[in-house]
Amino acid sequence: MTGLAVEIRDLHVVRGGRRAVDGVTFTVPTGQVTGLLGPSGCGKTSLMRCIVGVQVVEGGTVSVGGIPAGAAELRDRIGYVTQAPSVYDDLTVEENVRFFARVLGVPASEVGRCIAAVDLADHRTQVASRLSGGQLSRVSLAVALLGSPDLLVLDEPTVGLDPVLRRDLWGLFHRLADAGTTVFVSSHVMDEAERCDRLLLMRQGRLLADAAPADLLESTGARSVEHAFLTIVDTVS
Amino acid sequence: MSARILFAVAGRVLTQLRHDHRTAAMLLVLPCLVLTLLWWMFDDRGFGFDNLGPPLLALIPFIVMFLVTSVTTLRERSSGTLERLLAMPTGKLDLLGGYAIAFGLVAAVQSALAVFLSVWVLGLDIAGPVWMLTVVAVADAVLGTALGLFVSAFARTEFQAVQFMPAVVIPQILLCGLFIERALMPPVLEAVSNVLPLSYAVDAMTTVATTSSPGLGGVDGSVWGDLAVVAGFAVVSLALGAATLRRRTA
Numbered sequence: 001m002t003g004l005a006v007e008i009r010d011l012h013v014v015r016g017g018r019r020a021v022d023g024v025t026f027t028v029p030t031g032q033v034t035g036l037l038g039p040s041g042c043g044k045t046s047l048m049r050c051i052v053g054v055q056v057v058e059g060g061t062v063s064v065g066g067i068p069a070g071a072a073e074l075r076d077r078i079g080y081v082t083q084a085p086s087v088y089d090d091l092t093v094e095e096n097v098r099f100f101a102r103v104l105g106v107p108a109s110e111v112g113r114c115i116a117a118v119d120l121a122d123h124r125t126q127v128a129s130r131l132s133g134g135q136l137s138r139v140s141l142a143v144a145l146l147g148s149p150d151l152l153v154l155d156e157p158t159v160g161l162d163p164v165l166r167r168d169l170w171g172l173f174h175r176l177a178d179a180g181t182t183v184f185v186s187s188h189v190m191d192e193a194e195r196c197d198r199l200l201l202m203r204q205g206r207l208l209a210d211a212a213p214a215d216l217l218e219s220t221g222a223r224s225v226e227h228a229f230l231t232i233v234d235t236v237s
Numbered sequence: 238m239s240a241r242i243l244f245a246v247a248g249r250v251l252t253q254l255r256h257d258h259r260t261a262a263m264l265l266v267l268p269c270l271v272l273t274l275l276w277w278m279f280d281d282r283g284f285g286f287d288n289l290g291p292p293l294l295a296l297i298p299f300i301v302m303f304l305v306t307s308v309t310t311l312r313e314r315s316s317g318t319l320e321r322l323l324a325m326p327t328g329k330l331d332l333l334g335g336y337a338i339a340f341g342l343v344a345a346v347q348s349a350l351a352v353f354l355s356v357w358v359l360g361l362d363i364a365g366p367v368w369m370l371t372v373v374a375v376a377d378a379v380l381g382t383a384l385g386l387f388v389s390a391f392a393r394t395e396f397q398a399v400q401f402m403p404a405v406v407i408p409q410i411l412l413c414g415l416f417i418e419r420a421l422m423p424p425v426l427e428a429v430s431n432v433l434p435l436s437y438a439v440d441a442m443t444t445v446a447t448t449s450s451p452g453l454g455g456v457d458g459s460v461w462g463d464l465a466v467v468a469g470f471a472v473v474s475l476a477l478g479a480a481t482l483r484r485r486t487a
Contacts, residue, residue, distance in 0.1 A: 015487060052324045056487045070485065075326045085318030089254045091249070099252075102245035103325050127256065143321070 003030025003180045004077060005150040013046045013205075020046040022205035023060075028184050030150075031171075033177045035196030037225065038185040043205040044186040045162055047058035048155050050138035050186065052080045053074065062169060064151060071163035076104050079144030083155045087135040087143065089129040093120055095141050096128060114142040117172060119165065134161045141169075152180045170195045192224035201229055208232045238328050246327075246335025247342075252342065264343055268351045276359040290361045291328070291446035292415045294351060295438045298344050298378035303406055306385030308398045309336060310482075319482075329479035333386050337379060337475060342344040344378025345371070365445040366455040373460070375443060376467045379440040383474035384434075390481040409435035414443075424479060432472035438465040 006028035013021035020205055021043045028034045036044050050062045051054035055071020064078070087096045096099040097111045118138040128136060140155050152173075158166045170192075172236060177183045179198070186195070193199050194213050201209040203214075209216055209232055222228035274283050275293060279285030313319035313332075352370045356360040363370065388405055392398035398437060398438050412430035414420070430436045441463035450457045 025240065054320050054485055056485045078324070078472075080321065080324050082317050084317050086321040088253060088316065088318060088347070090253050092462070094254055095249075099245060099249040100321075101365075103242050103322065103327055107242055107483050132382070148297060 001180045003128060004074075005182060006032050006069075006151065006184065007059045007061075007066075008047075008050070009065045010079075010148075011047070011050060011062060012058040013043070013050060013055060014058045015046055017052065019169050021050070023028065024202075024207050025060075026207060026210055027198060029198075030182045031177055032193070032197040033173050033179050033183045033185060034198045034200065035193055036200045036202060037190060037193050037229070038186075038188065038202035040188050040200045043171075044188075044202060045155055048080075048153050048184070048186060050152055051151075052078060054194070076147065077150045079146070079149035079152045080155075081137070081140050081144045081152075081154045081157050083159075085138045085140035087128050087136065090127065092125050092127050093131070093139050093142075094124045094140055097146070100143045101146050106145050110146050114145040116143045117145055119168065134165070137161075138165075148176075149181070152176065154183070154185045154221075155186065156186055158187065168178075170227060178217055188225065190226040199225070201225075201232065203229075208236065238332070238400065239326070239335070242327050243330040243338065246332055247338040250336055250339035252337075260305075264301065265347055265350055268301065268347055271297060272351055272355055273358065276355075282423070286359065287362045287437040287446075289356075289415070290359075291363075291370070291442045292413070292439045293422045294355060294374055295377045295442040296410060296413075296415070296435070297349050298374050299381035299435060299438060300406055300410075301347070302304055302340055302344055302378045302381035303385040304399075306336060306340060306382045307389045307401050308395060309390065310386060310478075311392050311395065311398050320486075321482045323482070329482045330475070331486050332482070333383075333479050337384055337471070339383050340382040341375060341466040344382070344484050348374030356414050361446075363446050364449045365447075365460075366449070369445045369454055369456050369460065370442065372454075373441045373464065376464050376471075377435075378440075380434055380438060380467050380471045380474075381476070383471040387402040387478040387481075390478050399415060403406060404442065407424045409433045412436065414439050415439065434467055437466040437470075441467070 009025050011021050012026045038044055046055055050057055051064060051069055055165060067074060093115060097115055100112050115124060118141050120138055128139060131162055137157060144152060158169055173183045196213060198212055200207060201215055216228050220231040221232050222226040272293060275289060276286050348371050356363055356367055384405060386400040389398060412426060412433055413435045419427055419436060441460045444460050445456055448457055449455060452458055
């Protein structure tokens with residue numbers, strides 16, 4: 001596994017007539033868990049869609065592993081989890097994962113491995129529409145893990161999950177990062193920030209901070225990432 | 238295009254249908270019920286079913302498949318799976334072609350049942366070979382699938398999607414020669430009917446039902462010409478449908 005670093009320069013995105021991303025520049029290094037934190041509607045999803053190459057970009061550049069984002073040769077090297085689970089309601093967990101495994105051309109053994117990785121082995125034969133919201137988002141995550149992609153782009157993958165499971169998934173993200181994968185996770189829950197190696201704080205389409213959690217707390221003198229966020233917003237405005 | 242992805246999509250669509258017992262049953266049973274109703278209407282008169290049966294064998298698979306597929310791209314889009322598939326190495330034609338293969342297979346079973354019922358149970362008189370009726374019916378169903386997939390790319394809501402039925406299908410039914418022979422229509426309408434694919438589908442079906450020929454497949458050469466037009470429309474619709482899919486959206 002080589003990992004794919006992401007480099008974003010002066011990115012502008014307009015969605016629904018609104019500036020969703022307004023001049024953002026940063027890099028996501030390989031072998032780390034980088035967190036994108038910010039309130040709902042701050043532009044996290046637009047930013048992630050740019051990295052995956054499904055978003056129309058207004059201005060700026062996005063490159064993944066030195067190649068422009070969205071290039072054909074990147075399409076089987078990026079695992080992407082959208083905010084709403086992108087799976088087929090009327091298929092079972094296993095049928096869903098097997099279908100995407102065929103599309104990606106990865107070995108059939110990957111299906112069982114990825115279902116186990118998100119702790120859904122007991123629900124393999126259950127139809128997706130009968131699953132809970134958290135289980136459904138884990139099916140979506142299992143699909144993103146297929147074939148051990150070099151870059152994982154995860155849009156709020158742990159929302160609404162049981163704390164134990166949330167801890168396990170963050171453990172998985174770190175194991176993948178340790179193995180060289182680039183992991184880019186978004187969340188609007190500030191308490192997840194401490195689980196990241198590096199943090200990007202975002203608000204109203206702009207980047208507020210880019211630092212390791214400990215450094216962020218130190219530089220702002222705040223007790224928690226939430227307080228740090230507020231401190232920064234107050235100083236900016 | 239990738240054969241692997243094409244057949245993965247086709248297999249997945251068939252698996253979805255297998256889970257949806259009601260849709261699967263309706264796809265297979267409804268055409269038979271409609272044909273039986275038609276036969277019953279004309280039962281005592283001794284005419285009519287032989288004239289209307291063949292065009293309906295062309296119309297029903299076309300309409301059913303158009304309706305079913307006109308919501309498919311919409312479903313893929315609203316479930317987010319379209320975005321996921323297009324972020325993966327899926328080609329646009331892999332996706333639409335996979336749908337066409339899956340629904341083409343369903344149409345083959347549907348048409349075989351309808352033809353079997355019409356010919357052997359309801360006593361439809363067929364001059365040409367019976368298997369050719371099935372071939373024409375499958376071509377019509379694939380046409381319906383392709384047109385449905387094409388228009389479904391333009392629908393943003395289910396309400397819009399179902400409106401394509403009166404917009405695209407009903408004019409073709411009116412002008413296909415079922416109500417008035419196409420040659421007897423006002424010249425302008427005849428010209429319009431000449432560029433609508435369903436006209437060729439119905440022509441092919443009627444020719445197989447009313448004539449036999451020592452030619453290829455036991456049918457007149459015009460049937461193969463009509464089939465080629467139907468297939469051409471299907472291929473062009475699929476290509477246009479694929480062209481309207483966008484990997485990047487705003």
